[in-house]
Amino acid sequence: MEFYALQMEIATVVLAVIGLLAGAFWPKHVSLIRRGLAEGALLVVLASLFLAFPQHHAFFGDTFVLDRFAIFFKQILLGTAALVLLLADAHGPLRRQGGAEFSALVLLAAAGMMLLASANDFIFLFVALELVTITFYVLNSFLRGEARALEAGLKYLVLGALSAGFMAYGLAYIFGATGSLNFDAIHHALHGDKLPQGVYAFGFGMVLLGLGFKMAMVPMQIWAPDVYQGAPTPAAAFLASGSKIAGFAVLLRLIFADLLPTAWEAQPVLLMALAAITLLYGAVGGLAQTDLKRLLGYSSITNAGFLLLGIAAGGDVGHAAVIYYLVQYLFAVLAVFAVLTVVANASDTADRATLAGLHRRSPLLALALLLAMLSLAGIPPLGGALGKFFLLLAVLLRARVDPAFYALAGVAVAGAVIALCYYLRVLRGAWADPAPDAATRIVVPWTVRVVLFICMAGMLVLGVWPQPLLNWALHCLH
Amino acid sequence: MTAYDAIFWFFSLALLLCGVLVLISPNAVASGLYLVLSFFFLAGLYVLLQAFFLAMIQVLVYAGAIMVLFLFVIMLLDYRESRHWWHGNLLGLAGAPLAVAALAAALLPVLKRSGALAAAPEQWFEGTLENVMTPVFTRYLLPVEITALILLAATIGVVVLGRKEKQP
Numbered sequence: 001m002e003f004y005a006l007q008m009e010i011a012t013v014v015l016a017v018i019g020l021l022a023g024a025f026w027p028k029h030v031s032l033i034r035r036g037l038a039e040g041a042l043l044v045v046l047a048s049l050f051l052a053f054p055q056h057h058a059f060f061g062d063t064f065v066l067d068r069f070a071i072f073f074k075q076i077l078l079g080t081a082a083l084v085l086l087l088a089d090a091h092g093p094l095r096r097q098g099g100a101e102f103s104a105l106v107l108l109a110a111a112g113m114m115l116l117a118s119a120n121d122f123i124f125l126f127v128a129l130e131l132v133t134i135t136f137y138v139l140n141s142f143l144r145g146e147a148r149a150l151e152a153g154l155k156y157l158v159l160g161a162l163s164a165g166f167m168a169y170g171l172a173y174i175f176g177a178t179g180s181l182n183f184d185a186i187h188h189a190l191h192g193d194k195l196p197q198g199v200y201a202f203g204f205g206m207v208l209l210g211l212g213f214k215m216a217m218v219p220m221q222i223w224a225p226d227v228y229q230g231a232p233t234p235a236a237a238f239l240a241s242g243s244k245i246a247g248f249a250v251l252l253r254l255i256f257a258d259l260l261p262t263a264w265e266a267q268p269v270l271l272m273a274l275a276a277i278t279l280l281y282g283a284v285g286g287l288a289q290t291d292l293k294r295l296l297g298y299s300s301i302t303n304a305g306f307l308l309l310g311i312a313a314g315g316d317v318g319h320a321a322v323i324y325y326l327v328q329y330l331f332a333v334l335a336v337f338a339v340l341t342v343v344a345n346a347s348d349t350a351d352r353a354t355l356a357g358l359h360r361r362s363p364l365l366a367l368a369l370l371l372a373m374l375s376l377a378g379i380p381p382l383g384g385a386l387g388k389f390f391l392l393l394a395v396l397l398r399a400r401v402d403p404a405f406y407a408l409a410g411v412a413v414a415g416a417v418i419a420l421c422y423y424l425r426v427l428r429g430a431w432a433d434p435a436p437d438a439a440t441r442i443v444v445p446w447t448v449r450v451v452l453f454i455c456m457a458g459m460l461v462l463g464v465w466p467q468p469l470l471n472w473a474l475h476c477l478h
Numbered sequence: 479m480t481a482y483d484a485i486f487w488f489f490s491l492a493l494l495l496c497g498v499l500v501l502i503s504p505n506a507v508a509s510g511l512y513l514v515l516s517f518f519f520l521a522g523l524y525v526l527l528q529a530f531f532l533a534m535i536q537v538l539v540y541a542g543a544i545m546v547l548f549l550f551v552i553m554l555l556d557y558r559e560s561r562h563w564w565h566g567n568l569l570g571l572a573g574a575p576l577a578v579a580a581l582a583a584a585l586l587p588v589l590k591r592s593g594a595l596a597a598a599p600e601q602w603f604e605g606t607l608e609n610v611m612t613p614v615f616t617r618y619l620l621p622v623e624i625t626a627l628i629l630l631a632a633t634i635g636v637v638v639l640g641r642k643e644k645q646p
Contacts, residue, residue: 006620013627020634061617101638108631115624127621131628138635 357435
């Protein structure tokens with residue numbers, strides 16, 4: 001039975017539908033339903049650790065593969081969705097709006113991301129990607145009473161449609177060059193001699209642009225600060241974590257299927273340039289920001305640049321470093337958004353003044369923010385430091401054969417130092433600025449506590465004990 | 479002139495006429511209706527090319543769904559401003575030759591190779607329902623199922639974003 005391979009996705013969709021129906025029948029118990037959905041998602045992740053998956057098999061006419069890589073990312077993505085659901089339950093404006101639709105949509109988006117991790121065919125990839133994008137159109141403008149949320153939704157809609165157009169255009173070129181949209185068939189065609197390499201490379205570049213929208217990669221990064229600022233905080237958290245992870249998982253999948261145009265593999269000038277520009281754009285753009293959510297938008301762009309370093313460097317080290325970086329980034333960014341969800345509950349904006357004196361108002365939040373910001377900035381002994389270290393290591397290893405990578409490593413270090421400035425500035429706001437007189441203690445709901453503890457544990461454990469994850473990442477690659 | 483040629487010329491000329499009428503009719507709703515009509519004539523051309531499935535989809539999707547949506551939007555906006563089509567539209571007059579040139583540049587290589595296409599085996603041109611639907615229900619079964627999820631997400635979105643504000 002082939003549908004056996006889809007067990008995690010089916011469980012997620014069933015959860016979403018149950019939540020939707022339960023929310024309609026028992027509108028008084030919506031909060032309970034939302035928490036139930038989060039727990040259900042966590043249960044599915046836990047169960048998946050013990051379930052037997054039919055491994056290394058292609059299903060549904062080779063459109064769907066289920067290998068260790070796919071299963072690992074499915075678990076990560078569904079776990080992220082569960083944490084985002086916990087955040088959504090603590091988010092004031094979403095609670096006031098009521099209804100279980102937000103949670104159901106988060107789960108549907110998670111199902112799309114999990115499908116993306118298994119894509120082995122461009123049509124499948126496109127459809128799964130659209131499931132994620134269309135769901136996010138709604139999530140971003142969910143608080144439709146606020147002008148800022150509508151602006152975020154509209155910007156995401158227009159640019160999302162544009163990126164989908166790029167992708168479809170690129171797929172047409174790929175199909176024209178190779179005569180197929182299946183990864184295996186394209187791989188075979190690439191090693192034939194009759195392939196028009198230029199046409200294929202153009203098509204692949206367009207697909208990369210389409211994925212770049214998900215990853216917040218230059219030149220498709222322009223939406224990130226506005227949407228992060230305007231969208232409801234949990235939706236922005238899911239954009240920053242899940243959507244980015246799914247984008248990079250797809251890119252890694254394309255590379256593992258050996259679909260990179262041959263010229264790019266020998267001379268990855270384009271990938272190197274994209275990595276360098278993305279990194280610097282996010283680092284420099286973030287310097288002038290006062291709103292913390294906008295800052296996170298730029299931080300997200302910088303991190304996409306760092307991840308592209310590993311993609312450009314390639315090799316087992318580069319790809320394992322990307323996987324490691326994605327996981328540690330997930331913990332750091334979710335921790336920041338969890339803090340913001342509670343702190344900026346009333347106004348849903350977050351400039352520096354909202355954070356002033358946070359260490360007195362809520363030590364737990366201040367501690368989580370400290371760890372997350374240090375991890376994002378790359379200070380040991382947190383996960384972010386090792387993530388950046390592994391990526392640089394991959395770049396330097398590649399530089400031994402290709403000296404141009406030394407320049408890329410220089411750019412990466414410069415970007416990291418610039419980004420360090422703005423991360424530390426946020427911390428100064430939270431730890432050094434005096435609290436305003438009217439400020440009261442912040443009560444942290446237990447749902448957010450759970451998220452914070454998981455994230456802090458993740459950052460610390462990954463920072464001092466990276467071997468299991470690295471081994472698992474290398475294990476995934478083979 | 480055979481009957482086939484006669485039908486071809488009828489559909490082609492009617493298509494062109496409708497296209498021109500879309501441009502010059504002063505009423506936006508009339509423009510939209512002419513566009514629907516032109517889709518029908520285009521579908522007729524597809525039938526002549528034995529692309530029956532494409533013809534059917536042309537009518538169902540374009541004329542049936544997309545254009546009806548267009549007309550709804552036009553009527554909803556209640557756009558009554560009528561003016562002559564060339565009025566003050568210099569940019570459009572300049573852009574039209576450019577668009578035609580770009581289209582010609584894209585089509586010319588294809589037309590040059592039309593001889594090779596004529597020599598191609600017959601089954602290339604079979605646009606029957608069976609050929610289109612077999613992959614949909616075998617190879618691409620899963621993507622088709624996923625589109626159902628997309629529709630579900632879109633429906634939830636419409637309900638959430640479109641429902642009336644609750645009175646506090």
